[in-house]
Amino acid sequence: ISAFLKGGGQVNLPPQIQGKITFQKVKVDFVEVPQPFNMPYGEMNFNNRSVSFFSSGAKLGEVPMELKLVLEDFSDPNLNSELKTKLNLALLGKFVTFPEKTDLSGQADINVKAYGKIKRIGKMNLSGRVDLQKVVVSTPALGVPIRNLKSGLVLKGEDMEISDLSLSLGKYSLNLQGKV
Numbered sequence: 001i002s003a004f005l006k007g008g009g010q011v012n013l014p015p016q017i018q019g020k021i022t023f024q025k026v027k028v029d030f031v032e033v034p035q036p037f038n039m040p041y042g043e044m045n046f047n048n049r050s051v052s053f054f055s056s057g058a059k060l061g062e063v064p065m066e067l068k069l070v071l072e073d074f075s076d077p078n079l080n081s082e083l084k085t086k087l088n089l090a091l092l093g094k095f096v097t098f099p100e101k102t103d104l105s106g107q108a109d110i111n112v113k114a115y116g117k118i119k120r121i122g123k124m125n126l127s128g129r130v131d132l133q134k135v136v137v138s139t140p141a142l143g144v145p146i147r148n149l150k151s152g153l154v155l156k157g158e159d160m161e162i163s164d165l166s167l168s169l170g171k172y173s174l175n176l177q178g179k180v
Helices: 089-094 118-123
Strands: 002-006 016-028 037-047 050-056 058-060 063-072 078-088 103-117 125-138 146-157 159-169 172-179
Touching (some): 078 089, 103 118
Antiparallel strands (some): 037 058, 050 063, 146 159, 159 172
């Protein structure tokens, strides 16, 4: 931890604060999550108006992830965040409860950003991309499993563009492109 504090001769002014906290070999075990979060290196920089954080080489279980956060203007906080990960969808069952006899597998490559005012978190801007490959979903409610689901999802603000979505459902197949 390194920090710098600079104050003036006047008591009414807040002191100037600036610093950096580095994290090395962090491991967090969550009660509700069966796999630990490991972060070989992380860094937090801060001053009177903002705080930023980034991680390097972090993993949740075996899932690699990069995380960047910047929080500015503490009186009306504005958040900029970025998440990059390559997720084996079969691992979601360890973190999320699915209906009984539901199986999920495949790959999701996620590179998304969220930014906006924290007070209006539901209206934050989203951008980035989620690519799904070789996704298989089986659940009793479907009767037959969804196979070979693949798609590129591009997020832009409140819009989502769907490119080359394709899947097989029993003897049927579906191809779709669109915008939501």
